[in-house]
Amino acid sequence: MKFDKNIDCSKCEFKCDVYRSISDKHFDFNLLKPVYVQYKKHEYICKQGSLVTHAIYLLRGSAKLYIEGLNNRNISLYILTPQSYIGLLSFFETPLYSYSVKVLEDTQVCMIDLNFVKDLYIKNHEFLLNLNKAFGKSVSSIMGKIITLNQKNIRGRLADTLLYLSSLYNSDNFEMLLTRKDLGELSAISEENAVRLLAEFKRENIICVTGKQISIIDKNLLKKISDLG
């Protein structure tokens, strides 16, 4: 983890909502004290149960957002990629994170004191509405996830995850940054079953797997497996 406190927003290549909000309304930049933070693979960006003190905006890299369950069994909800809010679901009146975020590939974030952000969304409702939109999206994706986790069989769940990854990487041929265990947590299945099913899907010519490289060969069939659950 490395800090950089000398940030000049005007030189930042990422024109985030906060920046736009401030410059649009000609608010004072001096109160904003953004901090860039570098995280290495496997580091926590935020930890379930700890205090929400900053708004965190993911600039580079990627991370997994997951809930820490019982006996070290976690469930990943989704993967965060630039540019997205990290504290989002815990911004409002939830003083503690209800989930954890851990780095997948070396990551850079920008942290802004939460009090400043709160101040900002009192002054600028458009900014707040933007937050809310992102918020709403997350929630509806979580709803879908709950059903998937509880009611689909493991084949359906893994199929779901593979389709999700292909939409995330925007390609039917991608290299996962996830271990088999991560893949399991994302599908809420055990690591062993993740392995077994990958082999099974390969045998059935639905996908091609070489290490972490995945090619989806028969996307329609994969969708059917996901639907049948």
Next chain:
Amino acid sequence: MKFDKNIDCSKCEFKCDVYRSISDKHFDFNLLKPVYVQYKKHEYICKQGSLVTHAIYLLRGSAKLYIEGLNNRNISLYILTPQSYIGLLSFFETPLYSYSVKVLEDTQVCMIDLNFVKDLYIKNHEFLLNLNKAFGKSVSSIMGKIITLNQKNIRGRLADTLLYLSSLYNSDNFEMLLTRKDLGELSAISEENAVRLLAEFKRENIICVTGKQISIIDKNLLKKISDLG
């Protein structure tokens, strides 16, 4: 379902956020066209997949909020009691409901056109912040639910639900409005197992069950069962 369109907010005994927001800021009441709606048991208040057109505020009665899953298997997330927002999780940029709400006991709600509400939270950030707070609470309760559903055994899940109900009714001795099936959906277990486990808990002197009347005898043990999962 019965309508009543002649609502005079100043005579309404429920001083909702919308009302307060308007009167605090001296906004115009004439644009607000609230409608009272009466629902009978088992009626839908809103249906997963349908358009979100109104903000709905629960005034009397109670209802269950659930996700419709596969093969008619639903998962209830929680029970709504007065006074709470119903459209809440779908207010922002999610044009469709990602869940359904169905009446448990005859219910009265107040519906306000969503465009009016949107207009309102552009003019009044406090109102919006109130929405957001309620929003944040829901989300963190959902996070907990996901783990419970996926990782606790059925005894733990039912114990959770009983504890939840006792906190909802604010008593260790309450009459559920739920059928055994409802109870199952709230715990994400089958109806049969809900029945079996109630009998089991009764045999173990943890609870006393007579029809829909439930008394929690050994709350600590129930908590332990919930924790052990």
Next chain:
DNA sequence: CGCGAGCTTGACGTTGTTCAACTAGAGTGG
């Protein structure tokens, strides 16, 4: 060269869903 992390496979046992059959009570109409 050896160690450890990640991956793989098989066998096993638990868990929970499903099916089926049966009971009890509430509501309905002849």
Next chain:
DNA sequence: CCACTCTAGTTGAACAACGTCAAGCTCGCG
């Protein structure tokens, strides 16, 4: 007032699905 039907609740038995355990493998790195 009695059959009827329908819904809710109950119980047992069978089966399938998954997680877990254990063992072995591979590859990269010190």
